[in-house]
């Protein structure tokens with residue numbers, strides 16, 4: 001058995017499921033630490049896309065012929081896979097969107113435009129991705145409600161005491177990131193739900209699960225979000241598909257998002273009636289192969305078990321944090337320990353600009369992300385322009401981390 005197999009054999013087995021790792025980058029073995037941006041794709045997903053186009057390709061919801069019926073059945077089955085995977089109660093529906101960004105824009109346009117008024121308050125946090133800030137600001141410019149921002153506490157988490165103090169009768173929406181894509185902090189969503197039930201029971205709770213769905217075992221029933229959103233490409237699935245998961249009753253009380261085919265009940269020039277959710281929000285031909293392949297990604301992760309994924313990534317995270325401690329001049333931004341955080345670590349280094357660090361790592365075949373991570377307000381509140389971000393996926397190994405730490409020691413020497 002090789003040293004690597006002794007270190008963490010599980011991830012090495014999973015890595016073989018991802019054909020991209022047979023490639024070299026800059027003539028070096030490819031080491032990928034940018035899963036928070038977009039995950040690599042396993043064979044199961046690539047094969048599902050291929051099969052959706054070659055085995056019985058047809059449009060969905062339209063044809064009475066066998067292939068269209070088969071394609072429709074495969075497509076529709078993904079809604080139940082999603083619900084099961086994230087523990088959504090039976091009363092919830094899954095709407096397919098393009099990604100998280102579109103899911104939040106859908107909520108802003110359909111729910112926000114209908115139910116938000118001047119004088120209402122929308123609560124966001126300093127940790128939010130631009131996708132959970134800009135749609136609300138655009139709507140605020142039209143409607144004139146207030147946006148309150150919960151700051152971070154000293155440990156790099158959303159300050160729940162401040163959140164509690166902001167909740168009240170004017171609160172109409174609390175929209176928060178489950179796991180920060182920039183610094184990895186995990187939000188205690190069950191506690192937020194309990195606080196909202198006590199201090200603002202009328203408010204809706206939107207949870208951005210973009211970074212939690214791929215990395216932890218979820219049970220939506222435990223925190224009953226009114227809107228839960230995530231994106232397929234971070235879940236080892238394809239680009240172009242995301243999900244809005246919400247109680248069907250709430251969705252049916254909203255106006256449609258876009259108009260067109262598939263979302264109507266009856267059309268005439270004197271008026272049109274709409275289908276119930278989810279079809280109400282899915283105008284036009286959907287991304288058929290991508291939805292089916294998202295189902296394949298969920299099947300793949302389910303076959304591993306999300307508890308196993310979570311435990312393995314926690315083990316890697318502890319190893320990574322330990323390794324980073326030994327790099328001269330490196331400071332981790334955000335939560336310092338393993339508890340309350342996911343495998344997304346941001347750091348800065350003395351004398352070295354994040355882009356310089358990324359360029360040196362690139363030459364060694366190591367992909368990391370640099371910049372503001374679509375969280376400019378967060379960077380401002382942390383007093384940094386940008387960071388280097390290392391994010392973990394199921395294919396990373398302790399050997400990857402050893403190589404990263406060696407490379408960062410070299411960077412430290414170069415910029416000393």
Ligand SMILES: Cc1ncc(COP(=O)(O)O)c(C=O)c1O
Nearest residue numbers: 099100101129131181208210231
């Ligand atoms: C927390 C979070 N929210 C939203 C998004 C936006 O995802 P997408 O670009 O797939 O819409 C991201 C992507 O980085 C994210 O990490």
